[in-house]
Amino acid sequence: MKGSLVSALAALVAVGDVAVATPMTPRDDALAYSPPHYPSPWMNPAAEDIKYAYDRARAFVSGLTLPEKVNLTTGVGWMGERCVGNTGSIPRLGMRGLCLQDGPVGIRFGDYNSVFPAGQLSAATWDRVLINKRARAMGEEAKGKGIDILLAPVAGPIGRIPAGGRNWEGFSPDPYLTGVGMAESARGIRSAGVIATAKHFVGNEQEHFRQAGEAQGQGFDIDESMSSNIDDKTMHELYMWPFADAVYAGVGAVMCSYQQVNNSYGCQNSKLLNGLLKDELGFQGFVMSDWQAQHTGVASAAAGLDMTMPGDTTFNSGDSFWGANLTLAVLNGTVPAWRLDDMALRIMTTVFNTGLEPPLPEINFSSWTLDTVGPIHASVGENVEVINQHVNVQSDHAPLIREVAAKGTVLLKNEGGVLPLNKPKFLAVIGEDAGPNPRGPNGCPDRGCDDGTLAMAWGSGTSNFPYLVTPDQALQAQALEDGTRYESILSNYQNAATRALVRQDNATTIVFVNADSGEGYIAVDENLGDRKNLTLWKGGDELIKNVTSECANTIVVIHSTGPVLLTEWYDNPNVTAILWAGVPGQESGNSITDVLYGRVSPGRTPFTWGRTLESYGTAILDKPNNGGGAPQDDFSEGVFIDYRHFDRATARNPDDADAAPIYEFGFGLSYTTFEYSDLQISGGAVREYTPTEGETIEAPVLSEDVSTDPADYQFPTDIRPIEQFLYPFLNSTDPEKASRDPKYGQTAEEFLPPGATDGSPQPLLRSSGQPGGNPQLWEVLFTVSVTITNTGDVEGDEVPQVYVSLGGDDEPVRVLRGFGRVTVPPGESVVFKTDLTRRDLSGWDVEVQDWVINEHEKTVWVGSSSRNLPLSATLEFDEGTYE
Numbered sequence: 114m115k116g117s118l119v120s121a122l123a124a125l126v127a128v129g130d131v132a133v134a135t136p137m138t139p140r141d142d143a144l145a146y147s148p149p150h151y152p153s154p155w156m157n158p159a160a161e162d163i164k165y166a167y168d169r170a171r172a173f174v175s176g177l178t179l180p181e182k183v184n185l186t187t188g189v190g191w192m193g194e195r196c197v198g199n200t201g202s203i204p205r206l207g208m209r210g211l212c213l214q215d216g217p218v219g220i221r222f223g224d225y226n227s228v229f230p231a232g233q234l235s236a237a238t239w240d241r242v243l244i245n246k247r248a249r250a251m252g253e254e255a256k257g258k259g260i261d262i263l264l265a266p267v268a269g270p271i272g273r274i275p276a277g278g279r280n281w282e283g284f285s286p287d288p289y290l291t292g293v294g295m296a297e298s299a300r301g302i303r304s305a306g307v308i309a310t311a312k313h314f315v316g317n318e319q320e321h322f323r324q325a326g327e328a329q330g331q332g333f334d335i336d337e338s339m340s341s342n343i344d345d346k347t348m349h350e351l352y353m354w355p356f357a358d359a360v361y362a363g364v365g366a367v368m369c370s371y372q373q374v375n376n377s378y379g380c381q382n383s384k385l386l387n388g389l390l391k392d393e394l395g396f397q398g399f400v401m402s403d404w405q406a407q408h409t410g411v412a413s414a415a416a417g418l419d420m421t422m423p424g425d426t427t428f429n430s431g432d433s434f435w436g437a438n439l440t441l442a443v444l445n446g447t448v449p450a451w452r453l454d455d456m457a458l459r460i461m462t463t464v465f466n467t468g469l470e471p472p473l474p475e476i477n478f479s480s481w482t483l484d485t486v487g488p489i490h491a492s493v494g495e496n497v498e499v500i501n502q503h504v505n506v507q508s509d510h511a512p513l514i515r516e517v518a519a520k521g522t523v524l525l526k527n528e529g530g531v532l533p534l535n536k537p538k539f540l541a542v543i544g545e546d547a548g549p550n551p552r553g554p555n556g557c558p559d560r561g562c563d564d565g566t567l568a569m570a571w572g573s574g575t576s577n578f579p580y581l582v583t584p585d586q587a588l589q590a591q592a593l594e595d596g597t598r599y600e601s602i603l604s605n606y607q608n609a610a611t612r613a614l615v616r617q618d619n620a621t622t623i624v625f626v627n628a629d630s631g632e633g634y635i636a637v638d639e640n641l642g643d644r645k646n647l648t649l650w651k652g653g654d655e656l657i658k659n660v661t662s663e664c665a666n667t668i669v670v671i672h673s674t675g676p677v678l679l680t681e682w683y684d685n686p687n688v689t690a691i692l693w694a695g696v697p698g699q700e701s702g703n704s705i706t707d708v709l710y711g712r713v714s715p716g717r718t719p720f721t722w723g724r725t726l727e728s729y730g731t732a733i734l735d736k737p738n739n740g741g742g743a744p745q746d747d748f749s750e751g752v753f754i755d756y757r758h759f760d761r762a763t764a765r766n767p768d769d770a771d772a773a774p775i776y777e778f779g780f781g782l783s784y785t786t787f788e789y790s791d792l793q794i795s796g797g798a799v800r801e802y803t804p805t806e807g808e809t810i811e812a813p814v815l816s817e818d819v820s821t822d823p824a825d826y827q828f829p830t831d832i833r834p835i836e837q838f839l840y841p842f843l844n845s846t847d848p849e850k851a852s853r854d855p856k857y858g859q860t861a862e863e864f865l866p867p868g869a870t871d872g873s874p875q876p877l878l879r880s881s882g883q884p885g886g887n888p889q890l891w892e893v894l895f896t897v898s899v900t901i902t903n904t905g906d907v908e909g910d911e912v913p914q915v916y917v918s919l920g921g922d923d924e925p926v927r928v929l930r931g932f933g934r935v936t937v938p939p940g941e942s943v944v945f946k947t948d949l950t951r952r953d954l955s956g957w958d959v960e961v962q963d964w965v966i967n968e969h970e971k972t973v974w975v976g977s978s979s980r981n982l983p984l985s986a987t988l989e990f991d992e993g994t995y996e
């Protein structure tokens with residue numbers, strides 16, 4: 114009986130924290146299930162890129178006491194100190210707590226810092242160098258304020274659903290493009306001496322129901338967060354792919370997500386954290402929880418979590434699943450000493466590997482006030498001193514910000530050469546989206562409104578503008594320089610005045626419209642983070658129609674967090690040009706002016722523009738579908754999101770016009786024209802793939818002869834305790850009292866799956882080996898080269914794209930596997946080259962549990978978008994290639 118009870122309990126732990134709390138609750142067998150993967154992998158000293166830092170960290174951690182190690186893993190509590198996340202400190206060694214700060218467009222809650230273009234718009238540049246520079250500049254600004262860990266970049270959401278609220282924070286629904294964005298961002302941030310955080314791992318594709326508490330606040334009656342149910346192949350080929358790139362690039366931290374995967378919470382899902390991230394991908398950094406995404410203490414430690422943020426169970430509860438509880442769990446043996454050592458080692462290796470040295474540099478800003486003087490411990494208003502030095506960290510980043518946003522802006526339509534503008538006689542600019550927010554650029558907390566021009570969307574991924582150049586300001590400045598007559602109406606609703614203006618002879622009208630979204634804790638116009646539709650906001654469609662009914666030269670500029678439906682007006686002949694300018698950041702007006710006037714060559718769309726919402730094949734789950742339990746979001750479309758879905762729809766039914774995109778993935782016009790020729794493919798002598806074999810080392814235990822007597826870990830008399838603060842110390846020599854947990858006393862055997870505490874050498878997965886997975890995945894098998902000729906009159910940038918048909922049933926028609934951005938002078942040619950790695954040509958084989966190149970013929974396609982691929986060739990493998 115005992116045996117079967119234990120395995121039943123093991124299954125329960127894997128399906129979520131509820132099971133741990135009430136182990137006898139029967140699991141609903143109809144629901145998706147996440148298999149256990151234990152023990153949690155410890156660091157591999159032979160991993161590439163960490164040797165020096167590992168040795169130093171090992172020496173450092175070996176000298177720490179148990180509470181000092183616990184301090185590295187546990188935040189001090191929400192608003193306990195100046196950053197959005199702060200770990201405990203190690204005063205004995207002069208090491209302050211680590212400072213963790215949002216976010217993906219720059220420093221959150223700061224001043225005198227820059228606001229960068231959103232990740233999505235930077236992806237639209239298709240320019241690795243620019244993406245890297247953007248990330249480095251963000252890292253430099255963080256460095257200048259004393260931030261150690263920047264909570265960026267984002268690959269979850271990847272953009273499964275076009276209405277997903279936070280898609281703008283990430284890059285693109287294509288995993289290859291997002292993977293490049295993740296890798297270059299991880300490298301760029303680290304090169305500034307700041308730890309990058311790949312987030313949110315994984316399946317965090319919508320805002321609705323991501324946190325049960327948040328959903329309850331919105332009136333939904335659910336007691337568990339939603340579950341993203343994702344099959345193994347889709348996980349590998351789509352959602353995990355960009356995280357693998359980040360790990361390969363040496364990202365220091367990974368943030369686990371709020372929602373569940375297969376009914377096990379993201380921050381205690383052993384299959385995800387132990388199995389996929391640490392074992393298979395060989396991740397050597399540390400896993401931190403999203404803020405309040407931890408739901409259990411011992412179970413999350415066993416499942417691979419290394420740092421809890423912000424530390425408290427719920428904000429300001431004064432309770433922690435870790436802190437004193439982790440000290441107790443190590444003392445009573447439910448969390449093995451090696452697991453805590455591994456957490457501390459992962460954190461300190463990453464610290465040293467990023468060039469950070471204790472004592473860490475000063476923090477000179479506060480997240481909780483812009484006042485110069487204020488409390489260090491904002492949660493309780495204590496230790497009032499100078500907390501904001503208002504250091505200007507913007508450096509010379511403005512031109513880079515301007516360039517990224519301009520080069521990412523996509524020219525979707527340009528009839529009769531209406532663009533670029535050249536000293537137009539009369540420019541009329543229409544729409545609220547061209548002007549300022551009456552409350553100022555930072556007037557809405559966390560940008561939770563859609564007033565004035567959309568230069569940043571809402572949520573925790575925001576930053577305070579140092580200034581915001583509106584389109585109206587920049588276009589007017591240009592007009593004055595050119596002697597152009599200029600009038601703007603910065604409202605969508607001045608119908609009579611607008612019509613009277615734009616109908617005047619020779620008007621060139623630019624209409625600015627937008628569609629906003631953001632994070633789930635803020636609702637704007639009943640959009641609960643996710644967009645409730647894909648249409649323009651504030652009467653945008655009607656505004657465009659009204660203007661086009663009067664003006665035959667109407668240029669539309671869209672600021673948005675993803676695709677919008679253009680269906681009603683894009684083919685109106687009076688709409689002469691359409692541009693998508695994404696979420697551009699502080700230089701918005703300058704960037705769009707640079708593109709409109711032809712000073713900068715535009716980008717390519719990083720997602721598909723469908724005709725209807727339905728045509729995308731995925732939608733926000735916006736109604737609970739599992740009673741009061743976790744809403745179940747089955748990712749049943751598999752890898753078929755965005756263009757992979759549209760391409761399949763077209764292949765199945767070529768005549769279904771509604772199913773075809775208006776503008777396909779990768780599309781974008783230029784001010785010149787290009788021709789592709791001379792496709793050449795070299796390589797193909799492929800050496801046989803060797804699965805990784807062997808065992809890990811034994812889990813190192815770094816401190817010998819540690820006292821297990823609670824009396825040795827009591828709250829020291831020489832520390833004045835701060836209310837709500839989380840300490841690693843015990844307040845009683847009675848462990849049960851110290852834990853304040855009525856259920857205290859459960860043994861590892863009672864609530865952990867078998868093997869969870871086993872520190873003996875473990876077999877290696879065949880798909881593993883080094884950070885990123887089996888190192889052979891990164892071997893170059895083929896090199897593709899193509900000649901691109903500029904056949905127009907002006908210099909321009911082309912974005913050559915390489916797609917591969919991998920062959921086989923139920924496989925995408927094509928997948929992106931290479932791209933670049935090249936500048937070509939008129940009349941000249943350049944040769945573009947890109948490599949295809951083993952990984953690029955493999956699919957995830959769920960039986961073999963490895964990447965395998967299948968036996969089907971593989972075709973390479975080259976061109977300027979996912980549907981304009983003039984050149985193609987079949988790959989010629991030598992004998993003995995196939996696995």
Ligand SMILES: *[C@@H]1O[C@H](CO)[C@@H](O)[C@H](O)[C@H]1NC(C)=O
Binds near residue numbers: 342
């Ligand atoms: C989720 O369940 C699917 C279907 O059984 C399985 O293929 C996949 O590996 C599981 N993933 C996780 C993370 O549990």
Ligand SMILES: *[C@@H]1O[C@H](CO)[C@@H](O)[C@H](O)[C@H]1NC(C)=O
Binds near residue numbers: 202204210832
């Ligand atoms: C843990 O961190 C807290 C907060 O920074 C500090 O007061 C305490 O002394 C630290 N504990 C140890 C053992 O260093």
Ligand SMILES: *[C@@H]1O[C@H](CO)[C@@H](O)[C@H](O)[C@H]1NC(C)=O
Binds near residue numbers: 853
């Ligand atoms: C220990 O964790 C439990 C929840 O498992 C919590 O109720 C309790 O307050 C925690 N104890 C401390 C000292 O934070």
Ligand SMILES: *[C@@H]1O[C@H](CO)[C@@H](O)[C@H](O)[C@H]1NC(C)=O
Binds near residue numbers: 437
């Ligand atoms: C050990 O400590 C942890 C954390 O307080 C607690 O959850 C668990 O019940 C304890 N187990 C034993 C056997 O004392």
Ligand SMILES: *[C@@H]1O[C@H](CO)[C@@H](O)[C@H](O)[C@H]1NC(C)=O
Binds near residue numbers: 475
């Ligand atoms: C701000 O912090 C940075 C990083 O620690 C430091 O280099 C700089 O001197 C600080 N500036 C001020 C004014 O405190």
Ligand SMILES: *[C@@H]1O[C@H](CO)[C@@H](O)[C@H](O)[C@H]1NC(C)=O
Binds near residue numbers: 538618
């Ligand atoms: C409009 O442009 C045409 C052609 O350039 C010109 O003949 C006409 O005078 C212009 N009208 C006005 C009001 O400027």
Ligand SMILES: *[C@@H]1O[C@H](CO)[C@@H](O)[C@H](O)[C@H]1NC(C)=O
Binds near residue numbers: 647651652
């Ligand atoms: C879509 O949502 C926006 C923002 O809430 C709203 O302004 C617009 O009217 C909605 N569109 C439709 C067709 O309901």
Ligand SMILES: *[C@@H]1O[C@H](CO)[C@@H](O)[C@H](O)[C@H]1NC(C)=O
Binds near residue numbers: 607651653
């Ligand atoms: C569009 O024009 C109609 C008819 O003149 C008017 O009623 C409506 O308010 C206008 N809409 C917008 C958004 O300006």
Ligand SMILES: *[C@@H]1O[C@H](CO)[C@@H](O)[C@H](O)[C@H]1NC(C)=O
Binds near residue numbers: 664665687
């Ligand atoms: C285009 O604009 C002209 C005014 O220049 C107007 O007469 C015509 O009806 C418009 N056409 C459409 C399709 O809106």
Ligand SMILES: *[C@@H]1O[C@H](CO)[C@@H](O)[C@H](O)[C@H]1NC(C)=O
Binds near residue numbers: 828834837842843844
């Ligand atoms: C221990 O006691 C101090 C002082 O009363 C309190 O601030 C702190 O929260 C308590 N910590 C734990 C882990 O119970």
